Amino acid sequence: MAGTVAMVEVWRGGMAESRHRGHAVICDAAGAVVESWGDPGAVILPRSSVKMIQALPLVESGAADAAGLGPEDLALACASHEGAPVHVTRVAAWLQGLGLSEADLRCGAQPTRDPAERKRMLIAGEAPCQLHNNCSGKHAGFLTLARHLGAGPDYVDPGHPVQRAVRAAFEDVTGQASPRFGIDGCSAPNFATTMHGLARAMAFFAGARADAGDARSRAAARLVEAMRTFPELVAGEGRACTELMRAMGGSVAVKTGAEGVFVAILPDRGLGVAVKIEDGATRASEAAITGLLVRLGVLDPAHPAARRRLGDPIRNWRGIETGEIRLAPGFA
Amino acid sequence: MAGTVAMVEVWRGGMAESRHRGHAVICDAAGAVVESWGDPGAVILPRSSVKMIQALPLVESGAADAAGLGPEDLALACASHEGAPVHVTRVAAWLQGLGLSEADLRCGAQPTRDPAERKRMLIAGEAPCQLHNNCSGKHAGFLTLARHLGAGPDYVDPGHPVQRAVRAAFEDVTGQASPRFGIDGCSAPNFATTMHGLARAMAFFAGARADAGDARSRAAARLVEAMRTFPELVAGEGRACTELMRAMGGSVAVKTGAEGVFVAILPDRGLGVAVKIEDGATRASEAAITGLLVRLGVLDPAHPAARRRLGDPIRNWRGIETGEIRLAPGFA
Numbered sequence: 034m035a036g037t038v039a040m041v042e043v044w045r046g047g048m049a050e051s052r053h054r055g056h057a058v059i060c061d062a063a064g065a066v067v068e069s070w071g072d073p074g075a076v077i078l079p080r081s082s083v084k085m086i087q088a089l090p091l092v093e094s095g096a097a098d099a100a101g102l103g104p105e106d107l108a109l110a111c112a113s114h115e116g117a118p119v120h121v122t123r124v125a126a127w128l129q130g131l132g133l134s135e136a137d138l139r140c141g142a143q144p145t146r147d148p149a150e151r152k153r154m155l156i157a158g159e160a161p162c163q164l165h166n167n168c169s170g171k172h173a174g175f176l177t178l179a180r181h182l183g184a185g186p187d188y189v190d191p192g193h194p195v196q197r198a199v200r201a202a203f204e205d206v207t208g209q210a211s212p213r214f215g216i217d218g219c220s221a222p223n224f225a226t227t228m229h230g231l232a233r234a235m236a237f238f239a240g241a242r243a244d245a246g247d248a249r250s251r252a253a254a255r256l257v258e259a260m261r262t263f264p265e266l267v268a269g270e271g272r273a274c275t276e277l278m279r280a281m282g283g284s285v286a287v288k289t290g291a292e293g294v295f296v297a298i299l300p301d302r303g304l305g306v307a308v309k310i311e312d313g314a315t316r317a318s319e320a321a322i323t324g325l326l327v328r329l330g331v332l333d334p335a336h337p338a339a340r341r342r343l344g345d346p347i348r349n350w351r352g353i354e355t356g357e358i359r360l361a362p363g364f365a
Numbered sequence: 366m367a368g369t370v371a372m373v374e375v376w377r378g379g380m381a382e383s384r385h386r387g388h389a390v391i392c393d394a395a396g397a398v399v400e401s402w403g404d405p406g407a408v409i410l411p412r413s414s415v416k417m418i419q420a421l422p423l424v425e426s427g428a429a430d431a432a433g434l435g436p437e438d439l440a441l442a443c444a445s446h447e448g449a450p451v452h453v454t455r456v457a458a459w460l461q462g463l464g465l466s467e468a469d470l471r472c473g474a475q476p477t478r479d480p481a482e483r484k485r486m487l488i489a490g491e492a493p494c495q496l497h498n499n500c501s502g503k504h505a506g507f508l509t510l511a512r513h514l515g516a517g518p519d520y521v522d523p524g525h526p527v528q529r530a531v532r533a534a535f536e537d538v539t540g541q542a543s544p545r546f547g548i549d550g551c552s553a554p555n556f557a558t559t560m561h562g563l564a565r566a567m568a569f570f571a572g573a574r575a576d577a578g579d580a581r582s583r584a585a586a587r588l589v590e591a592m593r594t595f596p597e598l599v600a601g602e603g604r605a606c607t608e609l610m611r612a613m614g615g616s617v618a619v620k621t622g623a624e625g626v627f628v629a630i631l632p633d634r635g636l637g638v639a640v641k642i643e644d645g646a647t648r649a650s651e652a653a654i655t656g657l658l659v660r661l662g663v664l665d666p667a668h669p670a671a672r673r674r675l676g677d678p679i680r681n682w683r684g685i686e687t688g689e690i691r692l693a694p695g696f697a
Contacts, residue, residue: 046547
């Protein structure tokens, strides 16, 4: 991962105390690089930033319609949710509708990140279950597709028909063969691609149309529409994806991924954006995507959701301003 | 902060998914650079890694003895503790012995990071106070010195006699004038120095002797001895400083600092070590100092405390191995 550039700085005491490097690519609907920082050819694991790609086979196969899924379910299929009651109860109902249960999931139990629910569960002595896993919606989507295909229960196996379909869709929209995969936090395979491939895939989603002749384009348009319509289901209160999508009035879909990945889909502009912070820091990927969205003219830099990621002072335990997060000179 | 080198990599799926760059310097007791990676001249904010320097005036002024402080108190003065009952009750008793209370602290209230205490306080509806702040021992030390000097209550003001004494000691042991300072998370000034300056200061502590003619050397030796004797007071159960000092049988003192800083003091070898990760990541500073301590022959790489920072597989929510943290080629 050579060829990174400085993208985000953390200032304190009049100096850059820490610095984050990375790559960023903006692609147009034709798949061409409009602008880039770092190396567009760098191979990365996109992690949860590609959940909308992983949901393509669910929709284009007809599995989603056959199961009667609504846009809320599709938003959850694309989500890294915080395991709040609104997410957990919806995924539970989705599974129940399939005649399945939490035990059929393969994502593993993860503590809820919703503060009120966390406190309630702690006091009640309730253990988290797989429904609380931030990927439980994606996995409900995998189960829905597996059932539709008449395939077996181990849907996270890279050789399972569900993952083979995900890989085919992934390679199609990134425009590249995936050189390898890693096992994600939720146990599903996560296919590698280049920065250019990831931005191109997001540009494909940006150019997707509900009335397209191509089933993949129609599926992509439905998923983007679901994300933009239900930003609270894609992440949760206080989370960057939810707050930034709301701040842009639903005109842009954005999605975070672990280890410093962030993507944006701009349907009105036909643009796709991909960010990877070399060191994996979320504070930096959030600041970088905020800076790029401001640069592209779709996010007001004075909006509180933007300022919380880029602009607001950092305060210490006594509320004293100690520094701030800035874009590095030359980036965005 | 140019001239960083790759120091730590996070692997997944057979590739380096993320990479951390930084600087590292090993100094001998004469202050010479024995070995370095990155730029020894890089200016950094050392954050909590220099609490033993900030405690020098407390000891060498005679304030610690006048207040009857024991080695446990001195360990707490050098600590970034997790606010467990063992830390909170000791600092409270220390303040009470001075005729002071929690309200005299200037570090701000911080939630405890001790899981059991956190749960207990959540259920009881108890709010954290300044005693839980990871710096409360350092601040008790500042208050002790302020009282000894007959100085005013605002001991975190950079012009206060306590901070003037800290700055003088800091510049002496780093061997450099400090070019600037930042306000730390605990509201105290944190003086900048170079990587070489920080490593030289740690080498001074490594060479300090309890029977030295110089009061500063005697004070440094007492502080190192306190840290090595009470590792659980310097951080807490499960924390890197505590676990690594125990793993080395108390032969080496180590201390973490925010934003990717870690230092080590090797009295038997007369060496000081300083690490700064450019992006501020704790996982990387812990892995890097572990690698350096192994390289220096003072830490067994197979010890669980070492392996938890460098060597053990990373597992996901289902316990499946997904990757590992490695040293970058060419580092340590």
